[in-house]
Amino acid sequence: MTGIILHHYEASPFSQKVRCFLGLKGLAWSSVITPNMMPKPDLTPLTGGYRRAPVMQIGADVYCDTQVILAEIERRAPNPPAVTGPDWAVNFWADRLFFQTTVPVIFGEIGEAVPKAFLDDREKLSGRPFDVAAMKGAAGVMRPQWRAHAAWIDQGLALHPFLSGDRPGLSDVAAYMNVVWLSNALPGTAKTLMVGLTRIPDWAEKMMALGEGAREEMAGRVALEIARDTQPGPTPAHDPADALGLDPGTHVTVMADDYGRDPIAGTLVAATADRLVIARNSADLGALHIHFPRAGYVAVRARPL
Helix, strand or coil: CCCCEEEECCCCHHHHHHHHHHHHHCCEEEEEECCCCCCCCCCHHHHCCCCCCCEEEECCEEEECHHHHHHHHHHHCCCCCCCCCCHHHHHHHHHHHHHHHHHHHHHHHHHHHCCHHHHHHHHHHHCCCCCHHHHHHHHHHHHHHHHHHHHHHHHHCCCCCECCECCCCHHHHHHHHHHHHHHHHCHHHHHHHCCCCCCHHHHHHHHHHCCCCEEEECCHHHHHHHHHCCCCCCCCCCCCCCCCCCCCCCEEEEEECCCCCCCEEEEEEEECCCEEEEEEEECCCEEEEEEEECCCEEEEECCCC
């Protein structure tokens, strides 16, 4: 598969998850580094205002949220197979419950050293105070919970070298995200919280060895030019039994249900059980199709653009 452009930044744990999945697949991709806070002039024109990293671009198709990014990579590059059984449930756990536990553990220790501009940006993103003092107070309570989550990983490795079995899969990539994030940010804390979890270190080394595929740097302006000069690709078949009763051509607004709830407006192209595809047009970039997951996102009817 060719043509993957990943808009990301190095320290983003969700970006790391996608890079790890690209390594598992052994894929070539182009890297566009986006700022870790607003403004993001080479990203938001593609997404209609969605600002969370990472975002994947393939021509004039734009994929928002790692859930739909990983699903599209798996669809386009099914070998080696990486999604089986309850992998998507594990991924959602890692993105929500495990991640929400990791955040106060990390920022409870380093929050006071984080630039105020970054904290202010995250307050705007989440819509609530990024309270470092509260995280510091909560860190002591959350560390045992973090260890409990990690212990599930350790138990899951009892019979096989990977959570997905004899070879790594989506469950491994998803669970690894929080382990490697804490290990990089606070190596001493991570080591302490994983004492006695003897299977994780070897597993983590194997996950690190997957690498990130064949990466080539790209300027943001070049990615925008590619979007401008390309037409969106084929879309999935629309589900006539869509639970919201949405039909292609309906004007909709889509937003995340947890944080970063910037409303993205467009015209529905297709709704499936696991994906929404909306169309947007701009004078600078022309026609774009923007893809969102269903789980974790809300779609509502909207006035015409």
